[in-house]
Structure formats: structure tokens, C-alpha cells
Amino acid sequence: MSDVQNESLFEAPPLAEQTRMVEAILFATADPVSIKELTGRMPHGCNPVEALVHVGKRYEGRGVHLVKIEDAYAFRTAPDLGYLMQKETVEVRKLSRAAIETLAIIAYHQPATRAEIEEIRGVSVSRGTIDQLIELEWVRLGRRRMTPGRPVTFVVTAGFLDHFGLENARDLPGLKELRSAGLLENRPPPGTGDVDEDTNDDQADMFEESDE
Template sequence: MVEAILFAAFEPVTLAEIARRLPSGCDAGTALDDLRARYEGRGVEIRRIGEGWAFRTAPDLSHLMENERVETRKLSRAATETLAIIAYHQPVTRAEIEEIRGVAVSRGTLDQLFELEWVRFGRRRMSPGRPVTFLVTEQFLAHFGLESSRDLPGLAELRAAGLLDPRPVPGLTPLPEGEEEEDDDLPVSPAGEGDDEIFED
């Protein structure tokens, strides 16, 4: 009966709840101990979870339950443009990226590129404020099948592939001073300790 109760339960069951469900005179504690001993060394075991008890996969077999899947993530337009600028102009500072794009770079845009491990910090410039620079990573080169950043397609190749639009691109007009673009595809991560110093140009 204890086995059936635990097997059917959606969440861990307390000893008091087990005892309440058993016929009068049954010793729920002894029954639970006997059942735990019976399941020792098997694929599943009875474990205490907080104040309750439940069936769980044996720890040494947990790897069999892992489910790996490939998650496709689409880069936002802001992230794509920022990545392209870093790749073609590296080492480049945040201020230089903003000057080329014509808008302020949001924290979420850079966070997305760092999370993908496609961008890394470079050396600080020997200029007022010692701004940090950004570079593309080996992971970026591997993902796009490049031996080095020198293998990036040139202007003629990009035009031939239809990746350059000669018409004005909406959204690349300068924002009022102090404002940043909105990046709808990725929420801005909370600023961590020292972020302001890292990203300050």
C-alpha cells in the first residue's frame, strides 16, 4: 500500500499523510523503512524530499534521463549589426560602435553576443578614459567556418549576396542624448557589480 501511494503521488508524501491513508493499526514508518530497503541498489529509490517521501531515479543512473536538444536562437537586428561592426572594425570600442550605427548600444545587445561567446573583451585603448575594446572570438570564427577575421566577405561579395541594401535603413537615426535603443528580442540583463566600469567609454 505504501508503494502504491508513493508511486501514484504527484509530489512527495509525508509520513503523516501515508499513515492517514493506511488501515488502522498499520505502522507507516516500519512499512516505509522496509520498502526503502527493498529498493536499495535498484534503478529507482525512495528518497526523502523535504518533509515528504518520493520515488526518484538512482543518482548513478541520472545521466540516462538527460535530454539534449539544439535550441535555435535568432539574433536581433541590433545584435547582428553590432556583431558585424566588431568583426570588421576590431578592436573597436563601444563609442565607435555607436558612432558607426548611429544609435546607442543597449546592454542587452552586448549581453547576447557575450552569452553566445562570439565576442570578447580586448585591450583597453591608451586614450582618455581607457575605453575597453571588443573582438570576435574563436567560437565566432568556427561557427562561420572562417580561419581568421581576414576571411570575412568583402564589400563586393556582400553586395553580390544581396546582404547590402543601398536604401536608407530605418531605425539608424541618432537617438536623443542619453537614450538607448530597445532590443525586443532579448531582455536586458540586470547590471552586475562592476558593469558600469567595464562598459564605460
């Protein structure tokens, strides 16, 4: 078989067809899809990166648009139309003040160890607080620190970024904005008698679940 024939066997589909393939994959998948995943699903020789550019342009100004979440892509409802989905999808999740503050600290200081979280908050952090955030799939275990005891670290997940419409952790609002929104409070220094707020029944109705 000639070289010309070999090339024809692996010739990539036209870009317009690749764009349709990427569009179909993204619509069929609820979770963000990485370039690696797209490459693995599409025929040999396809260029999903270029196809994504065309998909993004195609959906500019429409009811759904293409968003990047870390190194993956997904279709999401246009921000100005999110209110249309809230009636069917809103589910209020109650987080304790301790959980809210712990989540904020992890997001801004990741990777963060339990000791670092406690140092910043000024009070102890119960295991249940972090377990709750892990169950929500907003926090996951990171790499162990190469320090005595090799403590585990915690980082926010792609699901956390997706929920709040962030491409990466660098897009988080400033600490002053968090404090003004009531998501992070200044704490007294350690040893002043504070206890973990997980023991307090007063929970804040925060973080509405609104998967768009």
C-alpha cells in the first residue's frame, strides 16, 4: 500500500465535522470534559482544541455557552438566564459557620493542612467539618506535606469551581469581599476559650445549590 493510501486512511474529518463531534460529546456529558478525553473519543488526527474554539464562537450570546473549568470544558446556562432554572433545581444546603470558614480558608490557602486551617481560624476544626465538605465534593485530599508527620493537605475540587462559575482558584473574590459577604470572620487568637462552631446548632443557610 502506498504512502498516499496510508495517509488517506487516517485523514482527520473536516473541521466542521470535528466541531459537531465536540458539541455532541459536551451535550451528552454532564461533567466537564478534558482535552485528553475529547482526543480519546474522536477519530485519529482530530484537533479538539481548534474545534472547541469554533464551538465557543457558535454559542456566543445564546442560552447556553461554553465554559472552561480548570483544564476541562462544559456547556452551562448563560448567567443571565440562571433564574429560569432555580425553581426546579434550587436545593438549600446548610453549612455551619465552621464549615463555611474552613472552605474559604482551603480555597485561598490550598494546599492547606488541618493545622494551618486551625491556625488561621484560631479555633480547632472537627473531623466532621472537613468530612462534610468532602461529601459535598467541594474539597478533596491533596498531597502529603514533606514535613514531620507528613500531614495531609486539602484543596478545592473542580466541582467547587464549577458550582461557583470559576475557571480556577485565581478567580476567587478577595478576602475583603468574603468577609463583607459574611463568609469569613476575624477570629480571636488561639487559647482564648473559643470552641469549634460545629457544636453550635445555629447554621447559616448558605451556598444555594443551583446547577444550571
